[in-house]
Amino acid sequence: MIQKTRNSIKEFLQLESAGGILLICATILALLMKNSPLEFLYDGLLEVPVVIQVGALEIAKPLLLWINDGLMTLFFLLVGLEIKREMVEGHLADPRQIILPAIAAIGGMLVPVAIYITINNGNPESINGWAIPSATDIAFTLGVLSLLGTRIPTSIKVFLTTLAILDDVGAIVIIGLFYSHDVSGQALYFAGSAFFTLILLNRLNVMSVTAYTVVGLVLWVCVLKSGVHATLAGVTMAFAIPIKRKPRPEESHILTRREGDVSPLKRLEHDLHPWVAFMILPLFAFANAGISFEGISLQTLGTPIPMGIALGLVFGKTVGVFATSWLTIKTKLASMPEGANWTLILGSSILCGIGFTMSLFIGSLAFNYDGPDGTTYAVAVRLGVLAGSTVAAIVGYMLLRLFTKPQNEALSKG
Secondary structure (H helix, E strand, O other): OHHHHHHHHHHHHHHHHHHHHHHHHHHHHHHHHHOOOOHHHHHHHHOOEEEEEEOOEEEEEEHHHHHHHHHHHHHHHHHHHHHHHHHHHOHHHOHHHHHHHHHHHHHHHHHHHHHHHHHHOOOOOHHHHOOHHHOOOHHHHHHHHHOOHHHOOHHHHHHHHHHHHHHHHHHHHHHHHHOOOOOOHHHHHHHHHHHHHHHHHHHOOOOOHHHHHHHHHHHHHHHHHHOOOOOHHHHHHHOOOOOOOOOOHHHHHHHHHOHHHHOHHHHHHHHHHHHHHHHHHHHHHHHHOOOOOOOOOHHHHOOHHHHHHHHHHHHHHHHHHHHHHHHHHHOOOOOOOOOOOHHHHHHHHHHOOOOHHHHHHHHHHHOOOOOOOOOOHHHHHHHHHHHHHHHHHHHHHHHHHHHOOOHHHHHHHO
């Protein structure tokens, strides 16, 4: 059982790390196209109208919004599946394992928000982006860690993974509470009915992933039409999917031997993970990271929105995660992760400032329009996220590279 858990963690980290590297490639490609003669092709592709109509029901959006509202729902579905699995039988199921990353995650969200609000205080338009620097991108972060090889003990990777998962929980709550607009009661009623149907399927011990998928699609359409952001349908659906079957007495010994075959949640998580890591997130990065550098200078970076985001990610995340981790360990609420030290905690705290995917996503919800003075909020958000995430990645990597040693070398000298 222990070996199986280790293998699962290893597979997860390898997938996330490779996905993080692909994210970097997609971002570079977007920036190159946006700042080259191919800009027209980049913009034109994202503005292609895509229409799906069934009778009176019509969903018409440009390709960019199909990526952000549609494909990203699958990302949130995967996040929900991972959170549920961790809560039932993973690190989130053990209070002793969750205390340190949970407190660190809270600190890592509150301090960046405070920095952003301080810088943007008094501006009712830009203040709406307060949640942007509160996020951590697990794929990018683990991608950087993968470049450090055996310098990083598994305990630190588990700490960061758990912290990022809890960070995602916070982001989901923020999106649901603060970035939903013009809510339709009728659409929410139908969404609630779809969710009730999912719960009923669970209670009836239905193991068919197809059944949950069909009802989940109905749920997504209803949430999309309700004014609540459509991606939350993915999280809601995830928590209704059973992680294991409730066996009848006469078949309990069979399910014990074939547990992996009768877990819709694990099956769906396993099937979704490669698609999300290698297609959906890189496609999201490509669609949302494109920013033209024409007319952009250090003075532009010094404007309130990008400055609040960049400083929130670089300094806010570092101070928030490291300070709360230090307090938690010093007060003996939790212990230092096995094989870790304060340098590793500091480096990890800095890497938490890689907000990228979730920060860009929250930014697209906070500023889906231009300001009355012509301010292009989308450019400001992308500039702040790219600048802050890049600095956090480089500084965190260099610190860990310079002040840690490969584990086998450290052990041989010990």
